[in-house]
Amino acid sequence: MVDVAADAGVSLKTVSRxxxxxxxxxxxxxxxxxxxxxxxxxxxxxxxxSLRSGSRDTIGFLAADLSNTFYMxxxxxxxxxxxGRGMQVIMASSEEDARAERTLALDLCQRRVGxxxxxxxxxxxxxxxxxVAAGTPVVFLDRPGGGLEADAVLIDNxxxxxxxxxxxxxxxxxxxxxxxxxxxxxxxxxxxxxxxxAFAEAGRIPDPALLVSDLHTPAAARDAMERLLEAxxxxxxxxxxxxxxxxxxxxAILPRDAEVAVTGFDDFELAQxxxxxxxxxxxxxxxxxxxxxxTLFARIDGSAGSxxxxxxxxxxxxxxxxx
Amino acid sequence: MVDVAADAGVSLKTVSRxxxxxxxxxxxxxxxxxxxxxxxxxxxxxxxxSLRSGSRDTIGFLAADLSNTFYMxxxxxxxxxxxGRGMQVIMASSEEDARAERTLALDLCQRRVGxxxxxxxxxxxxxxxxxVAAGTPVVFLDRPGGGLEADAVLIDNxxxxxxxxxxxxxxxxxxxxxxxxxxxxxxxxxxxxxxxxAFAEAGRIPDPALLVSDLHTPAAARDAMERLLEAxxxxxxxxxxxxxxxxxxxxAILPRDAEVAVTGFDDFELAQxxxxxxxxxxxxxxxxxxxxxxTLFARIDGSAGSxxxxxxxxxxxxxxxxx
DNA sequence: GTGAAAGCGCTAACAA
DNA sequence: TTGTTAGCGCTTTCAC
Numbered sequence: 079m080v081d082v083a084a085d086a087g088v089s090l091k092t093v094s095r096x097x098x099x100x101x102x103x104x105x106x107x108x109x110x111x112x113x114x115x116x117x118x119x120x121x122x123x124x125x126x127x128s129l130r131s132g133s134r135d136t137i138g139f140l141a142a143d144l145s146n147t148f149y150m151x152x153x154x155x156x157x158x159x160x161x162g163r164g165m166q167v168i169m170a171s172s173e174e175d176a177r178a179e180r181t182l183a184l185d186l187c188q189r190r191v192g193x194x195x196x197x198x199x200x201x202x203x204x205x206x207x208x209x210v211a212a213g214t215p216v217v218f219l220d221r222p223g224g225g226l227e228a229d230a231v232l233i234d235n236x237x238x239x240x241x242x243x244x245x246x247x248x249x250x251x252x253x254x255x256x257x258x259x260x261x262x263x264x265x266x267x268x269x270x271x272x273x274x275x276a277f278a279e280a281g282r283i284p285d286p287a288l289l290v291s292d293l294h295t296p297a298a299a300r301d302a303m304e305r306l307l308e309a310x311x312x313x314x315x316x317x318x319x320x321x322x323x324x325x326x327x328x329x330a331i332l333p334r335d336a337e338v339a340v341t342g343f344d345d346f347e348l349a350q351x352x353x354x355x356x357x358x359x360x361x362x363x364x365x366x367x368x369x370x371x372x373t374l375f376a377r378i379d380g381s382a383g384s385x386x387x388x389x390x391x392x393x394x395x396x397x398x399x400x401x
Numbered sequence: 402m403v404d405v406a407a408d409a410g411v412s413l414k415t416v417s418r419x420x421x422x423x424x425x426x427x428x429x430x431x432x433x434x435x436x437x438x439x440x441x442x443x444x445x446x447x448x449x450x451s452l453r454s455g456s457r458d459t460i461g462f463l464a465a466d467l468s469n470t471f472y473m474x475x476x477x478x479x480x481x482x483x484x485g486r487g488m489q490v491i492m493a494s495s496e497e498d499a500r501a502e503r504t505l506a507l508d509l510c511q512r513r514v515g516x517x518x519x520x521x522x523x524x525x526x527x528x529x530x531x532x533v534a535a536g537t538p539v540v541f542l543d544r545p546g547g548g549l550e551a552d553a554v555l556i557d558n559x560x561x562x563x564x565x566x567x568x569x570x571x572x573x574x575x576x577x578x579x580x581x582x583x584x585x586x587x588x589x590x591x592x593x594x595x596x597x598x599a600f601a602e603a604g605r606i607p608d609p610a611l612l613v614s615d616l617h618t619p620a621a622a623r624d625a626m627e628r629l630l631e632a633x634x635x636x637x638x639x640x641x642x643x644x645x646x647x648x649x650x651x652x653a654i655l656p657r658d659a660e661v662a663v664t665g666f667d668d669f670e671l672a673q674x675x676x677x678x679x680x681x682x683x684x685x686x687x688x689x690x691x692x693x694x695x696t697l698f699a700r701i702d703g704s705a706g707s708x709x710x711x712x713x714x715x716x717x718x719x720x721x722x723x724x
Numbered sequence: 725g726t727g728a729a730a731g732c733g734c735t736a737a738c739a740a
Numbered sequence: 741t742t743g744t745t746a747g748c749g750c751t752t753t754c755a756c
Contacts, residue, residue, distance in 0.1 A: 167492055
């Protein structure tokens with residue numbers, strides 16, 4: 079910038095004004111400065127600007143698992159909102175590791191992000207208290223954080239699962255299987271609770287033999303479903319608590335054309351072209367990202383308090399062209 | 402940092418050394434400094450460190466469409482490599498707009514990213530020449546850039562399409578439809594060329610009535626496929642140049658159980674549970690991100706020249722439990 | 725409307 | 741092993 083100023087025969091400050099489009103600069107000078115900028119191939123250093131002005135022009139997005147398209151979709155929505163505000167998003171992933179979460183979150187804060195959207199991998203986020211107090215707001219996404227007062231944007235996991243299972247019970251299903259991942263994951267515990275709520279409400283007791291946990295992959299869910307189908311008293315319906323479970327269950331059910339009603343939490347690509355009709359607990363992933371970003375920006379802009387958003391779910395049909 | 406130094410009764414530089422884990426500091430001083438850091442709740446400003454040292458600790462990833470899971474998967478792989486090097490990824494998307502691409506790319510450079518992985522939306526990236534010359538390497542991803550000497554990591558679109566269509570021809574298909582998006586998109590033009598190559602090699606001429614372009618959505622592909630099926634001379638096979646086309650074609654074919662062999666470019670979730678066997682031109686998306694990131698880091702580390710990686714494809718079976 | 729000087733928070737270079 | 745000084749590139753403050 080010094081060189082540009084010298085080249086254009088103006089002061090540093092005038093160059094700064096031109097670069098930042100500030101008013102009260104003579105049109106002729108603007109011309110001259112711009113010419114010098116072009117001639118010298120000058121490129122402003124946004125880091126230095128940020129350092130001096132104290133402004134923050136990025137936000138951090140810390141997912142739990144970048145290979146999960148769900149978080150990616152949310153990240154895309156967050157990015158759209160951020161770019162609309164002239165900010166950009168630094169993206170990282172804890173890969174479900176609490177230590178990595180902590181390291182990355184603190185690292186993002188060191189980079190002076192204006193705020194942080196965080197999918198907690200660990201139980202305790204009190205390590206961020208200092209940052210929040212120092213003016214870096216945090217919004218929890220998908221799971222509530224622990225040990226830290228902050229906004230949270232969640233899906234109505236329990237309500238969605240409850241509605242899905244209540245429907246199956248209403249249709250007369252007595253033996254409903256539940257396929258899910260580890261109950262230590264917040265969303266899984268909530269969805270299982272919704273399942274149990276529906277049974278309790280109907281005055282029924284689920285068969286413990288039909289509840290299968292720790293299914294991390296579609297293949298595991300497929301094997302579990304096959305075992306259930308081959309058991310003495312197979313289920314007449316199955317509730318799959320995430321899309322990996324649903325896909326696995328279908329891989330077991332479709333080839334043998336088993337008589338099992340399928341309801342799954344989470345929509346997925348191609349659910350439309352399935353040969354049989356299934357029910358899906360759907361929600362608006364984009365909206366989740368948008369709400370999280372807007373909440374964060376509201377905090378950045380100084381709004382106080384902390385709130386918890388519970389995004390609604392709805393039961394929809396998928397597939398079924400064959401029937 | 403001044404406060405920490407004062408609190409610990411040491412100089413600024415000693416605090417700096419402790420923070421950066423530099424050697425040759427007395428253990429007792431390290432203790433004292435760390436105690437002061439904790440007491441004062443000090444947080445290092447990575448921007449200032451970066452400004453002074455000239456080091457760069459982020460890379461930019463500029464996708465063309467964040468809602469496309471393909472780019473997200475690549476971004477995840479890039480992020481993994483970057484974090485392994487202690488760097489982080491700033492992510493943005495041009496949403497297929499050349500002007501937005503330019504603005505965002507230059508903005509990332511102003512943020513002093515150490516390098517840029519770019520999916521070109523426009524034809525011409527010569528606007529980055531200054532940045533590249535000034536030491537910000539660029540790697541093109543998925544599409545080659547224009548007007549700029551830089552590495553590119555591409556899929557073997559043409560070869561993959563050629564192999565797929567050659568196989569269909571070998572199996573005796575004469576009337577093969579081609580469903581694809583806009584030929585102005587590099588990958589689409591290449592895949593179409595592969596299709597034509599296979600015909601030329603076999604000494605055949607494709608029926609122009611069976612080549613349908615500008616299918617941006619599964620719904621458009623479905624409609625196109627329906628029209629083809631209802632025409633006087635329907636195709637006996639279809640090659641779908643991307644997964645949106647494949648999904649749309651299946652939505653038309655499966656409900657009427659039409660006798661059409663399906664081959665598609667790009668794998669997709671749930672391809673496994675399709676009721677009929679299809680062929681897919683598959684490739685390693687993760688590897689694409691890894692190669693791009695590693696190429697970028699090699700340039701950052703000073704390797705010279707520019708190379709073009711052509712990632713291989715392979716033909717695989719999907720679905721088909723029903724037959 | 726324009727410019728000079730100070731300083732954001734840190735690290736490099738050099739000195740002790 | 742520790743400290744001093746200068747300065748990264750920019751914006752702020754305030755004077756003109």
